[in-house]
Amino acid sequence: MRIRPLILAAALSGALAAPTAARASDSAAGQAAIADQVVVSYDAAADEAQKASAQESTDTTPVGTLADGAQVLKIKGGRSVSSTIGELRKKPGVRYAVPNFRMHAAALPAPWFPDDPGHGGPGDWRKLQWNFAGPFGINAPEAWSIARRDGVAGGRGVTIAVIDSGIAYRRWGRFRRAPDLPRHGWVDPYDFIRHNKYPLDEDGHGTHVTGTIVQRTNNGHGLTGLAYKARMMPLRVLDANGNGDGATFAKAIRFAVNHHAQVINMSVEFDTTLHAADIPEVISAINYAHKHGVIMVGAAGNDSEDHIAYPARDRYVIAVGASTANGCLAEYSNDGSGLDVVAPGGGDDSELTDNAWDIAHCNPNKPTRDIYQQTFTHGVTHFGLEGFEGTSESTPHVTAIAALILATGVIGKHPAPDAVQSRIEATATDMGAPGPDSRYGAGLANAAAAITP
Template identity: 25%
Template sequence: MNFPAILLLRRADPNTPLAAHLAAGLLALLLLLAPPARGQVSLDPGAPAAFQPDRILVKPAAGADLSGLHASLGTTVLREFPGIGGLQVVQVPAGAGVPALIAAYQLSALVQYAEPDFIVHALDTTPNDFRYWDGSLWGLHNTGIYGGTPGADIRAPQGWDVQNSAANIIVAVTDTGAWLSHEDLAANLWTNPGESGKDALGLDKSTNGIDDDHDGYIDDVHGINAILGTGLPLDDYGHGSHVSGTIGGVGNNSVGITGVAWRVQLMECKFIDAQGNGSISNAITCLDYARQKGAKIVNASWGGYNFNSSALYDAINSLRSAGILFVAACGNDNNDNDARPLYPASFNLDNIIAVAATNRTDAKAWFSNYGAHTVHLGAPGEDIFSCWNGSDSAYQYDNGTSMAAPHVAGACALIWAHNPGATYQQVRNSILSSTDPLPTLASHTVTGGRLDLYKALMVSIPSGTTTGTPSPAPSPVPSPVPVPVPL
């Protein structure tokens, strides 16, 4: 029996031009910013998946009460998601095996589905910000340095003349958390209104040690840590800080970098740990939190092959029902996602935007996955400079579709701020109908092009529209039923 692996879509690029490597290394040495190099994450599309040995995901049939079934199997419910059809995270009893327990649940008419809790791994107007002017942020404005092609970028300066702030838009970053005091992130972090201000005793809600808004998390001021069940999403891996910086690093503050959106509300939802591992159940916890707290966009720079989790599909569909966009990295294995899907990017839901990576010369990055029918567009994802963990002024280059997706998420935020009455379908269409055609993406993506912020902002969206009820989502392709094995 094989279960698939899920990996955060990030990896180093050994084919980066030597000049770029030398420049990046010199800048890091001078600024003492870069942490020690880490091993690359390798993703084998055919590899079996790991899963949590101590819990599974179970969704009751409509109106079913599973309490008796849980009692008969010796299981307990750890977490429940009313907004996702009552989906439950169920504790596996000591001595029991995951495949056998799943089979027992699937035999009951009370259960819609039961599946493993798969493990995920980390994939990893003009501003005055220093790193914008020295050419490091080529994805925003490519001047041709380090072997790049002038104009091979998302046309951010032209777009910023139209809209550079999305201060009222919440973007949930489901990742490894963030360095919360970083000079280019702190001012753009979302602040939970239920955990800020004074409580009845005059104490600061953000530090009073009380779950003031009764959401299950104490002092969740800027987001949550779903791994520990706390309100402190500290980044101990670096990936989440990097993604956050690309979406919404503070613009025009004279230091560091700028994100696609100079101002935005970054909701940090940590479910990936210091080793780059996470679980579907914790990812769903983050998605459900983002939905309840008013996020308009979710960035998902993670994914994997050989699984089709109904629970994860249901969670993203619940975002869709709430009018929330889901921007997903498409993978880093030069894989055709049409032939071998990578999820969640390949789920057939119209609130998903699947993103490939491009490089400084406007070509598809050598590592980037593609798919003429399943990957929507490209965005800069090679040699991307952004925030890092380790200090309040840490920055680093990184590569991957993990870096491409946040360019699109940031663009979606600006479009929504520019068109506050737009639906998620209209924002998505603005992105997909306005790409710059690229030869290397012509037969590799749905649009055949790379993100163009300026053209996307110029797409006309009728005023006065409101988010309506979307049409029913298509049913997911069911995952293979696990075969019980000896315990």
């Protein structure tokens, strides 16, 4: 977190002797200092008579002495701190006079809970979005609060490309905008199937994925999005049945890079039997994105296998597995070497292992909960809050966290993709065996921890 400097008066002796520094102290005193106290230090040659004279003429009296000989003086008679300091600085023998500034605990700002109702009343989004605010969620309320404090609410200023089945982001022809998606902030949209600038969703998958990132938040409607003020670049590569091909996908990655996307969400997967040599056009595009400093986040895959699907398997992509509301690996989620983190994907718990964590948290016979966002209920014109499960749903949580890291500048203004990935992994909540493991990667992605300095 960013902490306002905790200024100890004795440390300011040289700087506050200058007129410009004095004015800064005076202006700060009204809000940040004790109202009837000043801190005064005397020259080594000052005698007791000079000290007494300075105090008598300014109507102050000592109430404490510091180790270096400085004194805390109480102001009598209702005089202001600034006028008292001004007079003291003129007195012979006075080395410095400053306000007695207050300090406070270096605490996180209070969590922010928006008013979105879900299926109920104001704030009831929490009843559906365990993935944001539950015990095994990503700590969204704390992350929202930090970003708001830092002036970048909802990841404002960051551009995210979503390469998927399109997004219901506007009206056009027979298509309608999902009511709880933003009206504005859509940049450089492109449909690689229809070859036009209207990548509107016909499947519902891309709209649902996008909601986790940028659903309108605190608007008294529907649910919430983690990076709700980010700019979004909709890129359609999947048809109405959710199918696409590698060559088109590679074009979309390069398009996103060339149109200044900073993060790319890839809630898509190839067959797990494919290797890098089978999809050279995709690997080349991923290398191109990484070379240009673009962060890529991909779904580990939904095959219950012990290896990761491409594109997430690539070393330059953050591979995201899926966890459940119980804090267990989801039964469908791929895991294995190369898994970087997990994030909420919903669904049932995986089978138990002999790991103590799994024994405590996994119950394959107990139904758990899905990830809810707004998408189609039927056709492309009717919308509702629908529950999906999959690593497609876990991936946008990490994409949004990456956007918040960029927006807050917590690790610098222009961090490299590897630095962002390292930050996400280093701040994840450990799950499974202690330390990184092949089942949970570095652990459960934690949005608040990732943007806390």
